[in-house]
Amino acid sequence: MTIATQPxxxxxxxxxxxxxxxxxxxxxxxxxxxxxxxxxxxxLAANAGMSPTALQKLFTRxxxxxxxxxxxxxxxxxxxxxxxxxLPLLETAYExxxxxxxxxxxxxxxxxxxxxxxxxxxxxGLSMRYGFHICPFGLALVMVTDRGLAGLAFxxxxxxxxxxxxxxxxxxxxxxxxxxxATAPYAARIFDPANWRSDQPLRVVLIGTDFQVSxxxxxxxxxxxxxxxxxDIASDIGRPKASRAVGAxxxxxxxxxxxxxxRAVGKSGALxxxxxxxxxxxxxxxxxxxxLATR
DNA sequence: ATGACTACCAGAT
DNA sequence: ATCTGGTAGTCAT
Numbered sequence: 281m282t283i284a285t286q287p288x289x290x291x292x293x294x295x296x297x298x299x300x301x302x303x304x305x306x307x308x309x310x311x312x313x314x315x316x317x318x319x320x321x322x323x324l325a326a327n328a329g330m331s332p333t334a335l336q337k338l339f340t341r342x343x344x345x346x347x348x349x350x351x352x353x354x355x356x357x358x359x360x361x362x363x364x365x366x367l368p369l370l371e372t373a374y375e376x377x378x379x380x381x382x383x384x385x386x387x388x389x390x391x392x393x394x395x396x397x398x399x400x401x402x403x404x405g406l407s408m409r410y411g412f413h414i415c416p417f418g419l420a421l422v423m424v425t426d427r428g429l430a431g432l433a434f435x436x437x438x439x440x441x442x443x444x445x446x447x448x449x450x451x452x453x454x455x456x457x458x459x460x461x462a463t464a465p466y467a468a469r470i471f472d473p474a475n476w477r478s479d480q481p482l483r484v485v486l487i488g489t490d491f492q493v494s495x496x497x498x499x500x501x502x503x504x505x506x507x508x509x510x511x512d513i514a515s516d517i518g519r520p521k522a523s524r525a526v527g528a529x530x531x532x533x534x535x536x537x538x539x540x541x542x543r544a545v546g547k548s549g550a551l552x553x554x555x556x557x558x559x560x561x562x563x564x565x566x567x568x569x570x571x572l573a574t575r
Numbered sequence: 576a577t578g579a580c581t582a583c584c585a586g587a588t
Numbered sequence: 589a590t591c592t593g594g595t596a597g598t599c600a601t
Contacts, residue, residue, distance in 0.1 A: 524578065531578085
């Protein structure tokens with residue numbers, strides 16, 4: 281069924297990159313609501329209020345993938361294939377310890393977990409610097425400590441307060457202050473694949489319960505372009521029946537995108553949920569497919 | 576009590 | 589043959 285979208289006129293700032301994702305997001309919503317009847321580029325463009333060629337260009341520049349390609353990349357069948365491919369990969373793939381650097385997540389991440397004591401302190405004695413940055417998926421709220429990246433959240437322009445509250449609530453005892461200068465390099469490093477290099481691994485600090493950390497650790501092992509079922513993660517961490525609890529832990533991941541919680545899907549390949557909005561999950565998955573295709 | 580889960584069964588298409 | 593919806597196990601918060 282087609283939603284009668286108002287002929288919303290975009291008044292200002294159409295060229296700003298932040299608004300680019302706005303357009304893309306609407307198109308993605310459109311696609312995911314109507315993907316069953318294979319909307320044509322013309323229809324999508326009409327709904328978005330722009331010319332087919334303009335949309336084609338914008339979308340492709342954004343995702344590295346045409347709207348059509350994106351449509352396919354986010355399909356159930358596709359997700360199933362990602363799942364089916366090689367499941368043993370979780371067991372074998374990378375050698376990872378809690379401390380040693382390793383090749384994880386094409387982004388190249390070094391991660392360490394905070395001690396249980398530090399976790400219980402709920403951030404006490406920790407300084408968190410934060411900043412908002414435009415990224416391919418809207419606004420990114422980046423939070424860092426002197427030990428590395430501790431938080432990454434998404435939001436749309438206008439809802440910065442909520443995102444910040446959400447994040448700060450996770451470490452209520454920390455000293456939070458804004459410092460875009462400190463966070464900007466992280467944003468640049470994270471969202472531009474050109475900067476994903478092993479010689480400067482991204483330092484990440486995982487702050488959570490033991491169970492959560494083990495789940496996030498498992499997520500870190502999923503390479504780009506692959507997906508894993510919650511139940512697979514459950515088996516991987518040695519609690520085959522805890523898939524539901526795994527879902528909760530995945531959902532609690534404070535470092536979204538970097539810890540690729542978007543690559544966790546239902547056993548059927550269905551995208552079951554995302555703390556920062558299902559549309560965003562689709563966007564990230566589609567964008568990743570585009571990065572792979574362009575590589 | 577509550578889920579970003581699953582396996583399973585009954586109807587419906 | 590498939591899809592949909594409800595149900596009953598499960599387990600860390």
